[in-house]
Amino acid sequence: MINDEIRAKEVRLIGADSEQHGIVPIREALQMAADANLDLVNVAPTAKPPVCRIMDYGKYRYEMQKKEKEARKNQKIVEIKEVRFSATIDEHDFQTKLRNVLKFLNEGDKVKCSVRFRGREITHASIGQKVLERVAAEAESICNVERRPKLEGRSMIMILSPKA
Structure with missing residues (x-):
């Protein structure tokens, strides 16, 4: 006033x-x-x-x-980028998506990795969990797992954040 x-x-x-x-x-x-x-x-x-x-x-x-x-x-806006995997992902596709995950983490963004289960794939949720755990293991040198793989509806979601 x-x-x-x-x-x-x-x-x-x-x-x-x-x-x-x-x-x-x-x-x-x-x-x-x-x-x-x-x-x-x-x-x-x-x-x-x-x-x-x-x-x-x-x-x-x-x-x-x-x-x-x-x-x-001067402020950095942290975005959440999403990379979708499938439970039956092939090796080359996995490497391509992993490269994107690493690129996003190096840019300082958080990454939401998700596996979408289609049809009866939901009965083998452990396969999707293995895919997400493999992503976390491959990227562990540059990221922290903010949220462990968790099943939400027909998707399994994991969130990675860059190390400070």
Whole structure:
């Protein structure tokens, strides 16, 4: 809240050059801000009494937006990539999909490995579990198993995350 939007009777005032003015009535604080051609900004509304600062609000908002933009630019968004295997996967197909798993892990993404059981394959869920455990064993040097293979409906799912 800025200037006339502040509803408190008195505020703890911080001047434009960060000096403390103590607790002053809101009218006096607004007058001091107007004399300096600046805004009165409520920086701690929950305090008793609220803390207000005399500053250029437009410049303050611009600086905050710049900081937020910089923080967003530096953060790494971890995505979950999915690689689907089948219970009856052949060796070459397995190696190709394993290469994709390793690529995703090296890029810093989590990988969801799943085996989809079709028809009566569900009765041999242990075959799908062996496929997923083999993936985990092949990639163990660069990943941690975040979630062990677990049957969910007609799929068995395992989640791998890159080592820090």
